[in-house]
């Protein structure tokens with residue numbers, strides 16, 4: 028199979044969103060589309076769409092079972108994708124990468140395998156007020172089974188994580204810290220290296236929800252020194268239904284399976300079953316083979332653009348958006364702490380966020396309105412709902428201008 032390389036892989040330096048848009052067929056099929064909802068799910072480059080189709084055309088067979096060449100080739104492509112994800116996160120070895128259905132499933136895996144086997148009544152799991160429901164609900168479900176305490180570190184007045192309060196909540200019973208790298212509802216970046224140092228100093232393990240960070244900044248799990256890191260393929264310009272969990276080898280090795288079935292066993296009798304080593308132990312059944320291969324192509328695409336270049340692009344465009352929106356009367360940006368990236372969450376005085384989003388849609392500006400799967404945070408901020416624009420590699424200043432103009436049109440319309 029020939030893996031398609033992005034058109035501009037030869038280019039280096041700053042991103043050229045206009046050229047990048049030509050890599051994404053959705054923009055050709057939907058003329059005038061201003062897509063500002065990549066935080067919910069990113070669009071897919073032709074390299075991913077065609078690469079998945081090409082795999083089905085040329086190389087498809089189930090993995091890890093067949094003795095025939097086609098199955099061996101399919102297995103090789105699937106394992107190559109794992110190696111690409113290893114490089115994307117700078118994990119030490121490919122066996123530390125488990126393919127999962129998405130960010131949600133990655134966190135549920137850690138809860139139901141590591142959590143269910145390690146946590147005891149009286150233990151504590153520390154999360155933050157900035158979490159997506161995916162990093163709240165699995166811990167509540169497990170807490171209700173086991174009886175540990177779920178402790179929540181608050182935000183500060185600017186909307187960032189209150190580090191002093193976080194540290195104060197780290198105690199001798201804290202077994203796990205589970206926090207987002209980048210808050211999806213507001214765009215606040217968390218100081219994950221500092222959090223790792225503090226957590227490990229108290230003997231706690233650290234899980235990071237990287238669903239919003241992985242598409243935007245270079246991620247190095249060794250430099251962060253986290254124990255688990257999850258992200259989803261569909262937000263990193265890859266297919267839906269696939270994501271990855273990084274787990275430190277010593278931890279994965281000691282963790283029991285959470286789902287049973289084919290592909291994860293060594294030997295099965297009706298009395299007793301022995302299990303494969305990680306990552307197979309955690310990939311029961313036929314995996315999303317094409318999804319993994321598509322994710323491999325997507326991370327190749329991001330590497331070809333340059334992770335640092337993507338970050339610089341997101342930073343510059345975020346600054347432009349903050350500047351543009353904060354100069355508009357009646358528009359209030361939601362605070363995102365010391366460092367905001369890629370997400371502009373705002374309210375327009377006198378207009379419900381759903382009405383704002385509806386008017387924006389009439390101007391072909393696609394944004395999200397609501398609590399963004401972070402209801403406790405939005406409640407804490409006393410907001411109920413916000414309108415959220417989130418950026419991707421294909422956005423440029425003209426998209427922010429279109430957003431601002433459409434917001435102004437909504438204001439005009441509702442003033443009547």
Ligand SMILES: *Cc1c(COP(=O)(O)O)cnc(C)c1O
Nearest residue numbers: 129130131159161211238239259
């Ligand atoms: C999207 C998102 C999730 C959930 O990821 P899925 O891929 O939809 O399962 C979890 N956390 C954050 C911060 C997200 O943005």
